Amino acid sequence: MKKFLKYFALTLLLLIVVAIVYILATFPPIMTGMAAKTMCSCVFVTNREPASVVEQEFQVFPGMPSLPYEVNREDSSVSVTMFWKTGKAIYRKGLGCTLLAEMDEEAVRAQPVRRPQPAITNQDTIAWPSGNLVKDTLLAGIDYGKVREAVNQAFADVDPKNPVFTHGVAVVYDGHLIAEQYATGYTYNSRMMGWSMTKSITNALIGILVKEGKLKIDEAAPVAEWRNDERSKITLNNLLQASSGLEWSESYFSPTADFHQMFIKSDDKAAYAAARKLKYEPGTFFQYSSGTTNILSRIIRQTVSDSAYYRFPYEKLFHRIGMNTAIIEPDASGTFVASSYSFASARDWARFGLLYLNDGIWNGERILPEGWVKYSTTPAPSAKARQYGAQIWLNLGDPYNPQVVEYPGLPAEAIIFDGFEKNFVVIVPSKKLVVVRLGVTHNKNFSLANLVNGIIAGLPN
Known part of the structure; x- marks a missing residue:
């Protein structure tokens, strides 16, 4: 013994x-x-x-x-x-x-970077949605009391020991900004973290290059590391639909996961992700992956060239729809961390949602190619619960088990840009609605469904 x-x-x-x-x-x-x-x-x-x-x-x-x-x-x-x-x-x-x-x-x-120029317009002199002049007239049929109550509840702490830290909420109905609210210290011009909502921005940037004829989603992804091996079968569509088949671990709480190895230990995040081995046949297995989004970011860089790359998101997207507070940060290699590192005001995130609600058209100008929004919000074949399109979350649910849905309580038609710490843009097409919630929540005390459904309750039937 x-x-x-x-x-x-x-x-x-x-x-x-x-x-x-x-x-x-x-x-x-x-x-x-x-x-x-x-x-x-x-x-x-x-x-x-x-x-x-x-x-x-x-x-x-x-x-x-x-x-x-x-x-x-x-x-x-x-x-x-x-x-x-x-x-x-x-x-x-x-x-x-x-x-x-x-x-x-x-x-x-010392990196030679052609930095983007700031927007030259004064948005405070331009009418919404391109500017910040908002009419104070009330729209017929809206119960503003119900809308305000839903928004107020998004800031309420049901447990003071575990606050939700909501920083801002903006609500757009039929193109009109009908409600917004901010925590102390924040305004409609305050930049706030988007985290993985950046992936949906990447969707838009790829779409613009498709519209310009510089990329085709059904062709092999132009990744140098894959030219002479089985990964050469991976298409741009596979990357967009998080179905590349590359071996990947997105775990946020395992320090050895690919997620942290890429974000913390690698200066070239796209190169780290591109070096992963093929584990599944491309297009057959859904794996939410920040790595594949950063590969997309490098593809954008190589497609537009370094001389235009840092201006590209601003000139082709942000400034064209009035997202003048928006910024995307690069890694040390110079490639935008397009999976996670973007910031914009609540109004600017609402503008981005409005672009998708309006089929990629802004004030009569087509920004995204015709059919791009439909493609982006069509479930990836490998996403069995129909929860993901092309860098955009969906809520259609498992057709064989309708109770299996990504966002319980939200309308099935909802289109969602989803970021860490419960940052969201929710688009409900039939209600002509865009809801933005920004904050820092690490607990379960915030309910996105209560916010969105409470607002819908105040809208015309």
Whole structure:
């Protein structure tokens, strides 16, 4: 018995040592990298105070709120330290923040980039939706009391110990901005994180290149790493529908998952994703993947060339529909992190939703190709619950088991741009409705269904 207990104790000690080594090897880079990048973007891109970032965004991982950080306003950078590891992110005007991983900071700062020019229009002198002049006339048939109540509830904390931190809500009905509300410190011009709603922006940018005849979705994806192997069968459509077949782990809570390896440890996120092996036949297996979206971003870059790439989203999309607060951040290789790193005001996200509600047409001008919205909102064949189109979420449900739906309580016809921390743009075509909710929620105390259905209850039948 003593011998057994001795071996048991030694085994337990060994397991504890292995666990400690694993934690020290994996968690510090993830924690410091995520914290530095998030703090940098919140401070320098959205003009937040560091304390509010610690109170809200840093709650994503236990222990993150206590990490020591330094905001350097002289060189526009943020550093966060945990044990032996320091993560650093830098801000560059016109580009936003970039997390440093492999490349030297000086090399990243010295990159020759043709930065996008700011929009020249003063939106406060232009009528909505292209501008910010909103008529105060009430539309017939709308119960504004019900709409306001639904919006108010989106800011309510049912559990004060676990606040929802809603930052902004905007509601557009039949092209009219009928309601909006903001938390203290936020306005209709405040940039807010979109996280994976950026994937839907990527959909639009690919669509514009399709419209210009520069890309075809049914052709093999132009990825150099795949030319001479079985991955050459992957089409642009497969990437858009998150059905590439590439081996991938999108887990946010496993430090060894592809998601964190790409975002935190790789300077070239598209190259990291493109290096994954083929696990399934392309088009047969649905795997939500930030990696494949970043491959799409590099395809956009290669298609339009570096000389036009950094202006492309602004000149071809954002400024054409009045999304003048919008910004997408690049990684250290210079490619936009088009899976996750975009920011825009609630009104600008509403404008983006309105573009899709109106079939890709803005003020009579076709921005997206004819049929693009229908294609983008048609379920991918591999998405068995009909929950995903082309970088856009759906809610049609499993045809063989209607109770299996991605967003219980939302209308089946809903089109959703979905971002981490419960950031959403919801489009309900039959109701001519766009609902935007932006915030930082890490609990289940916010109900998207209650918000959208409460607004619908106030609309004409």
